[in-house]
Amino acid sequence: MDAFAPAEVALMVESQQKKKDMARINIPRKISTLALAALTFGALSLQADPLVVLSYEYSKPPAENYPDPDRSKLTDGQTVSGAEEPSVDYAVGWIENPTNPDEPHPAITFDLGEMKYIDEIVISYVLWPSAGVRAPKEVRVSYSYDGEAFLMEDAYTGFDGSEDPEASLFSRELSVDPDRQAARFVRLDFRQGGEEDPNENRSVWHWFDEVTFHGAEIDDLTGEASSRIYTAVELEFPTEVGRIYQVQGSQDLEEWEDIGDKILGNGEPYQLFQSTRTEDRKFFRVLTEE
Numbered sequence: 001m002d003a004f005a006p007a008e009v010a011l012m013v014e015s016q017q018k019k020k021d022m023a024r025i026n027i028p029r030k031i032s033t034l035a036l037a038a039l040t041f042g043a044l045s046l047q048a049d050p051l052v053v054l055s056y057e058y059s060k061p062p063a064e065n066y067p068d069p070d071r072s073k074l075t076d077g078q079t080v081s082g083a084e085e086p087s088v089d090y091a092v093g094w095i096e097n098p099t100n101p102d103e104p105h106p107a108i109t110f111d112l113g114e115m116k117y118i119d120e121i122v123i124s125y126v127l128w129p130s131a132g133v134r135a136p137k138e139v140r141v142s143y144s145y146d147g148e149a150f151l152m153e154d155a156y157t158g159f160d161g162s163e164d165p166e167a168s169l170f171s172r173e174l175s176v177d178p179d180r181q182a183a184r185f186v187r188l189d190f191r192q193g194g195e196e197d198p199n200e201n202r203s204v205w206h207w208f209d210e211v212t213f214h215g216a217e218i219d220d221l222t223g224e225a226s227s228r229i230y231t232a233v234e235l236e237f238p239t240e241v242g243r244i245y246q247v248q249g250s251q252d253l254e255e256w257e258d259i260g261d262k263i264l265g266n267g268e269p270y271q272l273f274q275s276t277r278t279e280d281r282k283f284f285r286v287l288t289e290e
């Protein structure tokens, strides 16, 4: 049996309509500020600066003749194509047998030092087709906050293995877009391109000469990430000891929904705080029973 019969509601509203039992409140949807816009634009401009790489590790040591003993070749700003004299000395590489599917893939894990927002990763890879240095087939990118658990593996296949008429040894870039991924560690897991390789029964080289990360410090983006102002309402109504109350809300004065549980009056005013961030307007009423 419904304790709040329509007749009781009508009686209550009629008798105390202009007091506290029903509040009609028009609610603005959201408040925008110029300060928010300024923060957003400020954050976007930060993307131009590369993120600092603290260190990186290889899952599989590079080949002896194209090594990276100080683990600096991928972050020193030098590339084969950027050098006055293109040289294999700028590259770090692995030789792989495309016909052996069990051969371990080279993976490189970069440590950005702390959690950062990552918007773009630019991988510079080296091509020297006449020497068997070819584009990888794909790179699988995964992310971690602690260097242990890696999540969100995405595969990118945009490597371009076509030759360059201007040079026999050159580097080329692949840009991948993680869409503002937050991470401290990024792992690039390279897969060989045996199927498309014209010499697919021979071992092929995969060489890399630079990897850069673009994004933003998370601290710089707290304004964009968390600054929102939404409206809410605070209702208050008096209660009588032993009387039971039920707050209801409606957007059209036709359909009413209970807000929270029934309240047992204690003689003190009762306060209720309600978020209204998803609603243009809302009406409230309090039902009671004897």
Ligand SMILES: [Ca+2]
Binding pocket: 072, 073, 074, 075, 076, 077, 078, 079, 090, 209, 210
């Ligand atoms: Ca380099």
